Amino acid sequence: MRRFALVLNTRSDTYAAMARTTGSHSEITGPRIREAALRLFAKHGYAAVSMRQIAREVGVQVGALYNYTPDKQALLFSLLQGHMDELLAAWEAEPRGADPLARLESFVRFHIRFNLARPEAIFISYMELRNLEPAPFAAIESLRKTYEQELEAILAQGRDAGVFQLDEPRITAFALIAMLTGVNTWYRADGRLSEPEVASLYWDMTRRAVGA
Amino acid sequence: MRRFALVLNTRSDTYAAMARTTGSHSEITGPRIREAALRLFAKHGYAAVSMRQIAREVGVQVGALYNYTPDKQALLFSLLQGHMDELLAAWEAEPRGADPLARLESFVRFHIRFNLARPEAIFISYMELRNLEPAPFAAIESLRKTYEQELEAILAQGRDAGVFQLDEPRITAFALIAMLTGVNTWYRADGRLSEPEVASLYWDMTRRAVGA
DNA sequence: GTCTATAGAATGATAGAC
């Protein structure tokens, strides 16, 4: 275990870093803890995963984890927050058409592509919110609401422009996001359909559902 | 606690039952354990709930639980299996139209009504499958697949009859079930829309999504 | 920054009395 971590660490070792004590390789440990926690939380659930399990995956002793997080729940919160920040930033950076129909198609394809690229983060974002205290819970919920409102705004604009036939932009947004997120439960990269093909199928359903 | 349980028990007490020792009221304890476990698993997650917590909710000591389940996981499995059996039986008993369009509407309204009536069971059915061993997991998955195939069959029939415009009945079924199940994440009984109104909104979206 | 060692509490499950 130790050997593996040291090998990885040589990527960015400076002379100063190499003068550290044997067990010191913090530059790589932090991200590896996050990756291991994400994977284990997604597979077994937050409550079912022990700090010892995470440490074992990373190849350190349990005490070392507490150099990177004050406690277990802060680690979960950090993962969820990082994921939501990444989601919102990626959508902001996504090229999108001017009219509501093109924007809706951009949203559908972006959502499926983004979600399929990080199934573990998506999974814990939907499953482990209940393990947060009220304040951290509210913070994540706020970010999620921001994302939902992006879709709601597109739907409202399309309705006002007479392009979409729908009465309830908010509820339609909930329905569409649930439908699109569901791809993660069945899609397999080695399956019959490619990701773009799946996205096109869902875009067809979405376009019809909003009456475009 | 004890008093409450005894009061409930008097409903069906026979002379023989009343001759039992003080702590004996099994006729009511079993269901109460299941109800408490369902509620607690849904709220906190299977792994986060202890047998002691369940016992406290029911008003018995932890040892008494093991008269009703060999272990904690068997209790979870029993809840999941009971829920899936109930779902399939309820759908079998549901009146449904002869043509695919009427059958699809029946399915949509049934699914929303059934799910909103038991949010806790729905929640753990989607969240706690990963806490089952491979064999129990496969058993529940098989029941779920049976239900999905009911919808898939309706979609395939409608497509073959030229009523629905869709290429992939299986994927369309996945998409629709995910969309419909999503109602549980936002619906509140004291909200602006009644359950039938919500069902009608989702039926509109469903009908359009399948090109009917 | 990581290690070893441990405090202090909680867990699932069982044994035996009533």
Next chain:
DNA sequence: GTCTATCATTCTATAGAC
């Protein structure tokens, strides 16, 4: 059928050495 008491294990988190 339920209770009390307990075993053996596991857990989160911390203290102090290096």
